[in-house]
Amino acid sequence: MxxxxxxxxxxxxxxxxxxxxxxxxxxxxxxxxxxxxxxxxxxxxxxxxxxxxxxxxxxxxxxxxxxxxxxxxxxxxxxxxxxxxxxxxxxxxxxxxxxxxxxxxxxxxxxxxxxxxxxxxxxxxxxxxxxxxxxxxxxxxxxxxxxxxxxxxxxxxxxxxxxxxxxxxxxxxxxxxxxxxxxxxxYGGSPPKQVADGLTTCPIGGSGAGYTAAKFACDQRGKMYEAGAEGPNTYDCSGLTQASWKAAGKSIPRTSQQQMSVRQVAASELQVGDLVWYGAGHVAIYVGGGFIVHASRAGKPIASRGISAGSTPTRYGRP
CATH class of the missing domain: 1.10.287 (Helix Hairpins)
Structure with a gap:
């Protein structure tokens, strides 16, 4: 071992x-x-x-x-x-x-x-x-x-x-x-309602492969998180980002830590489609306007949220 x-x-x-x-x-x-x-x-x-x-x-x-x-x-x-x-x-x-x-x-x-x-x-x-x-x-x-x-x-x-x-x-x-x-x-036996984040257009701007990757991620919203899943019906965090970039014609590694091998960028350089990490264990995809889309955890669907809502990003990268 x-x-x-x-x-x-x-x-x-x-x-x-x-x-x-x-x-x-x-x-x-x-x-x-x-x-x-x-x-x-x-x-x-x-x-x-x-x-x-x-x-x-x-x-x-x-x-x-x-x-x-x-x-x-x-x-x-x-x-x-x-x-x-x-x-x-x-x-x-x-x-x-x-x-x-x-x-x-x-x-x-x-x-x-x-x-x-x-x-x-x-x-x-x-x-x-x-x-x-x-x-x-x-x-x-x-x-x-x-x-x-x-x-x-x-x-x-x-x-x-x-x-x-x-x-x-x-x-x-x-x-x-x-x-x-x-x-x-x-909650009285009823599943809790997801709080709307106000993001109606997804992705916001962007072009090329980054836009295609972000658009794929946006389209998966509502599907449930599942540990180890790579789609098409359920995803975990890195399974979603990998599938998103695959849809854009680019192969990236399977896990969030492996995906850190892509080119690192600064927060000020963020573009639609870039990857956003929260520690080494969680990765999301930037969809513009200060929002990400991610598969957060068990019991929750894939959703968009503010990039710093709940936790602060630690790294950014571009495949």
Whole structure:
């Protein structure tokens, strides 16, 4: 297990302990506003772990594809090795049974005995050439096998890590579901209405790929957040930003932290379509006029809001 994932699991265990410890406070019948604040606070702690989970899952997919490609390359190579080995074996048999016998018969038939060493030498040269070819093919095959073995080990390791993270995330999701039930009860059993942010035109201005990306994000408003989702019906924060820029014809990495590899810009340089981070765990897309669109957390739909409403951006970037 990598150090980063180990630290993530430790942090996640701590979050779980904090969340579980909040159960004792639930008897105080918190207000709807307090429930919402609790959800926001806890999800802010959980989201980096979800992004870590996304990273492991993304790497797992890539490595499985690499392993499949190596397997496909390995099959014909092994067949070539087997064919070469067969040819050499057959040649050895013929040399042993036929080659020397033919040379001996030639001698008995009046051929010159002095020709025999030359004939045998020629056969040995051919045999060495064949063996060299087989050796070369075997070396390449063994390299592929070593590469695939390393990939198999990595996939096994990541599969284990993925299972561990998924189990921890399930624990947190269960507690979030409890908090959502408390929220619904506090609201009298009806889902809370989303407060309108006043953004009727979305995006506001912009052009080119940035506008296309922002327009895609705007069109997803109302769809629900789902941890690990990449669309088309649900998204998490980085799943939304990745899909938005994919719609604009540009590929960006899967997780919020990986997406920080895009070119960084200053707040004064913000353009429609730029990415906006809140710490390393949450990313949104700027849609102009001081607004972002983001997939905020479980229980809430994708929505627009003021760029600094509730939390302050820590970084800006442009794919």
């Amino acid at each position: 990598s150090g980063r994932l180990r630290r993530g699991l430790v942090v996640l265990a701590g979050v779980a302990a904090i969340v579980l410890g909040m159960g004792a406070q639930a008897h105080a019948d918190p207000t709807p506003e307090q429930i919402e604040a609790m959800l926001d606070e806890e999800f802010a702690k959980i989201e980096p772990i979800i992004e870590q989970y996304n990273l492991v899952e993304s790497q797992l997919k890539e490595n499985k594809a690499k392993a499949a490609a190596l397997e496909a390359q390995l099959a014909p190579l092994e067949a070539k090795v087997a064919d070469s080995m067969g040819q050499v074996s057959q040649m050895a048999i013929e040399q042993y049974k036929g080659g020397r016998a033919s040379a001996f018969n030639a001698i008995l038939g009046g051929g010159s005995p002095s020709a025999l060493p030359a004939q045998l030498t020629q056969m040995e040269v051919v045999a060495r050439s064949q063996r060299a070819k087989v050796s070369d093919v075997q070396a390449v095959r063994d390299q592929y096998r070593n590469d695939k073995r390393a990939l198999d080990e990595l996939i096994a390791q990541q599969s284990k890590q993925e299972a561990e993270l998924a189990a921890k995330k399930a624990e947190i999701d269960a507690r979030i579901a409890e908090l959502k039930k408390m929220r619904d009860k506090a």
